[in-house]
Amino acid sequence: MVTKQFNGSADEADLTRADSLAREIFSDIANKWALLIIESLGERTLRFSEVRAGIEGISHKMLTQNLRMLERNGLVDRTVHATVPPKVEYTLTESGQALRVTIDGMCDWTHTYLGHIEESRRRFDG
Numbered sequence: 001m002v003t004k005q006f007n008g009s010a011d012e013a014d015l016t017r018a019d020s021l022a023r024e025i026f027s028d029i030a031n032k033w034a035l036l037i038i039e040s041l042g043e044r045t046l047r048f049s050e051v052r053a054g055i056e057g058i059s060h061k062m063l064t065q066n067l068r069m070l071e072r073n074g075l076v077d078r079t080v081h082a083t084v085p086p087k088v089e090y091t092l093t094e095s096g097q098a099l100r101v102t103i104d105g106m107c108d109w110t111h112t113y114l115g116h117i118e119e120s121r122r123r124f125d126g
């Protein structure tokens with residue numbers, strides 16, 4: 001394995017690392033399931049089955065993987081209650097709520113420009 005020595009300043013190294021981390025996070029959350037999970041949780045605390053019931057078409061495996069990824073990135077809190085059977089609840093963290101505001105803005109944008117997008121696609125595909 002060959003490693004390349006970084007010759008920039010410490011500030012440039014921090015910016016490079018931040019850019020790399022941002023791309024990694026964007027890659028994680030920019031999928032349909034993650035966005036739908038964030039929207040589904042909203043301002044509520046839900047159990048796994050409730051999250052799954054609110055998202056049409058998501059499999060148990062995909063929901064599990066995405067909830068773990070969202071938890072790893074600090075967007076979702078997972079609480080396990082010591083009961084039989086175990087009760088597990090999910091809620092958005094402060095940063096998850098902040099991201100939800102951005103997602104809501106994207107949804108609003110889609111609703112505003114839906115007709116324009118459909119017309120552009122018809123022209124392009126026609």
